[in-house]
Amino acid sequence: MxxxxxxxxxxxxxxxxxxxxxxxxxxxxxxxAIILATxxxxxxxxxxxLVGLENPANISDFLIQFVSFMDxxxxxxxxxxxxxxxxSEFQHKTAYLLFPNPVTxxxxxxxxxxxxxxxxxxMILVFYGIIGIASFGFYLDVPxxxxxxxxxxxxxxxxxxxxxxxxxxxxRGSTGSTVLTFLLFFLILPIFDFGLTLxxxxxxxxxxxxxxxxxxxxxxxxxxxxxxxxxxxLAPGSEGLSIxxxxxxxxxxxxxxxxxxxxxxxxxxxxxxxxxxx
Amino acid sequence: MPAAxxxxxxxxxxxxxxxxxxxxxxxxxxxxxxxxxxxxAGKTTTIKILTSLIKPTSGKAYFFDQDVTKEPETALIxxxxxxxxxxxxxxxxxxxxxxxxxxxxxxxxxEIEDNSSRCLKLVGLDNWKKKRIATFSRxxxxxxxxxxxxxxxxxxxxxDEPTIGLDPRGMVEVREIFRSLKKEGKTIxxxxxxxxxxxxxxxxxxxxxxxxxxLSNTVESLFEKSDSVDIEMKLxxxxxxxxxxxxxxxxxxxxxxQVDPTTLRISYKGSFDDVVLLLKxxxxxxxxxxxxxxxxxxxxxxxxxxxxxxxR
Numbered sequence: 001m002x003x004x005x006x007x008x009x010x011x012x013x014x015x016x017x018x019x020x021x022x023x024x025x026x027x028x029x030x031x032x033a034i035i036l037a038t039x040x041x042x043x044x045x046x047x048x049x050l051v052g053l054e055n056p057a058n059i060s061d062f063l064i065q066f067v068s069f070m071d072x073x074x075x076x077x078x079x080x081x082x083x084x085x086x087x088s089e090f091q092h093k094t095a096y097l098l099f100p101n102p103v104t105x106x107x108x109x110x111x112x113x114x115x116x117x118x119x120x121x122x123m124i125l126v127f128y129g130i131i132g133i134a135s136f137g138f139y140l141d142v143p144x145x146x147x148x149x150x151x152x153x154x155x156x157x158x159x160x161x162x163x164x165x166x167x168x169x170x171x172r173g174s175t176g177s178t179v180l181t182f183l184l185f186f187l188i189l190p191i192f193d194f195g196l197t198l199x200x201x202x203x204x205x206x207x208x209x210x211x212x213x214x215x216x217x218x219x220x221x222x223x224x225x226x227x228x229x230x231x232x233x234l235a236p237g238s239e240g241l242s243i244x245x246x247x248x249x250x251x252x253x254x255x256x257x258x259x260x261x262x263x264x265x266x267x268x269x270x271x272x273x274x275x276x277x278x
Numbered sequence: 279m280p281a282a283x284x285x286x287x288x289x290x291x292x293x294x295x296x297x298x299x300x301x302x303x304x305x306x307x308x309x310x311x312x313x314x315x316x317x318x319a320g321k322t323t324t325i326k327i328l329t330s331l332i333k334p335t336s337g338k339a340y341f342f343d344q345d346v347t348k349e350p351e352t353a354l355i356x357x358x359x360x361x362x363x364x365x366x367x368x369x370x371x372x373x374x375x376x377x378x379x380x381x382x383x384x385x386x387x388x389e390i391e392d393n394s395s396r397c398l399k400l401v402g403l404d405n406w407k408k409k410r411i412a413t414f415s416r417x418x419x420x421x422x423x424x425x426x427x428x429x430x431x432x433x434x435x436x437x438d439e440p441t442i443g444l445d446p447r448g449m450v451e452v453r454e455i456f457r458s459l460k461k462e463g464k465t466i467x468x469x470x471x472x473x474x475x476x477x478x479x480x481x482x483x484x485x486x487x488x489x490x491x492x493l494s495n496t497v498e499s500l501f502e503k504s505d506s507v508d509i510e511m512k513l514x515x516x517x518x519x520x521x522x523x524x525x526x527x528x529x530x531x532x533x534x535x536q537v538d539p540t541t542l543r544i545s546y547k548g549s550f551d552d553v554v555l556l557l558k559x560x561x562x563x564x565x566x567x568x569x570x571x572x573x574x575x576x577x578x579x580x581x582x583x584x585x586x587x588x589x590r
Binding site: 006007008011012015016019022023026027092093094095096097099100101102103104107274276277278 | 292326329330331332333350351352353354355357359361362364365366367369370374375378379381382383384385423426436
């Protein structure tokens with residue numbers, strides 16, 4: 001017979017993590033994510049070479065052409081590993097088995113979050129690993145900025161995962177949760193960011209806007225907002241257009257991502273803990 | 279020693295609809311307790327509160343002295359449960375599922391291996407332990423659910439319709455498992471629609487309707503207390519309405535139901551001697567009876583009577 005003192009809460013959390021990762025393995029989601037994280041940088045690397053283009057002279061320009069795709073990959077990773085993880089327990093009625101165990105809802109929640117984070121990090125690491133190898137292969141250098149970019153990518157993934165968990169805790173079905181998560185981060189928020197930029201309003205508070213930190217951090221020194229003019233011949237009938245290229249401020253954006261992560265986790269944990277298996 | 283399960287003034291409402299209404303219940307340790315009631319009576323709501331799937335609006339529920347509504351993760355340590363027909367993670371095998379839940383319950387690997395092997399054998403799934411659950415039938419999932427409930431050798435089992443989805447042979451096998459658990463002194467609290475199953479296995483029963491407790495007693499006491507006899511008569515041909523009306527007017531008859539054109543069910547208040555007299559009087563009415571049996575001692579009759587009274 002089990003005793004209360006034999007049950008270790010950290011061990012329970014890691015057990016949930018382990019079996020969530022097994023789910024990603026068996027459902028081939030993790031495999032799909034790894035294939036994607038391998039194919040995308042290889043295509044970016046090989047296509048210019050195949051058409052006879054030279055690599056950029058500047059190593060940071062070389063790295064930026066890869067990392068500028070990282071936000072899309074993270075959105076895909078977050079959708080694969082975070083969008084339906086909470087809601088599926090209710091929708092597929094597996095909660096009838098899981099919840100009557102002597103495990104806290106917080107233990108289940110953080111176990112799942114850890115698994116989602118690990119799976120997304122594997123995808124990010126594969127991507128950055130390939131970039132690092134390519135960087136060393138062509139320039140015999142792997143700049144420290146690439147590690148900064150990797151760190152920002154990790155933080156961005158954690159924040160988006162927390163927000164995806166929030167969506168998963170309020171939705172009733174896995175499909176709805178998955179679609180909403182993907183559309184929100186892939187389409188709705190970027191359109192919102194674009195609209196504000198056109199209106200000359202810096203969307204510093206938008207989670208997707210700050211993703212450009214991942215490639216801006218590769219530039220030394222870190223850039224600031226700048227205005228670029230569209231020549232008259234590209235905008236006939238006008239005197240030319242001026243558009244501001246907004247760059248997220250580093251410290252503020254890191255703080256914002258941490259805030260989104262804490263908010264997403266706190267609210268979704270509360271909702272998940274209170275949700276009933278009616 | 280405190281009761282294995284104590285429910286105190288348990289109330290649950292869903293958007294103004296009262297599913298449980300101040301329910302009080304006590305299940306002594308080592309008993310097999312049947313929990314009966316019509317659909318929507320509040321059986322599953324009670325079980326969901328006991329297994330921490332939902333929170334009560336008010337009231338308490340204890341396993342021994344641990345309040346499951348306050349500290350479910352402590353209270354559920356010695357509890358195994360099967361609620362509704364659970365769905366499993368289809369990508370796993372029975373061995374993996376039992377390993378998962380064994381680890382959550384603090385069992386060590388050798389213990390998990392031994393217990394899994396024993397439980398899967400007990401429920402007849404030992405040949406399927408390495409197959410993906412995605413291919414399992416409903417009955418097999420029900421067996422696996424029972425295996426996971428027994429995995430950690432709990433003192434208390436909470437079972438919601440435990441034989442649902444099983445074929446007749448499976449039902450018999452599962453009832454045998456319950457009997458052996460009863461001998462081991464386990465406390466079993468089970469809801470069921472199968473009244474004969476409850477009568478066969480349980481020591482005590484509780485009957486609820488509209489979220490309220492109608493009765494709670496040992497199965498034996500229920501029959502001792504019942505002072506009426508239910509009688510079922512089969513006739514050669516359908517009786518004319520005037521003959522039925524005559525029988526209805528006979529003394530001691532509480533109710534008469536025409537179950538089908540040639541079957542009458544009578545609830546009669548009186549002793550067995552009185553029943554003999556009743557039979558003579560009915561035969562004298564020229565009703566051609568080819569089968570006559572009393573069904574006193576049948577939990578179903580007590581159940582139906584109590585539900586009828588509850589509706590009134």
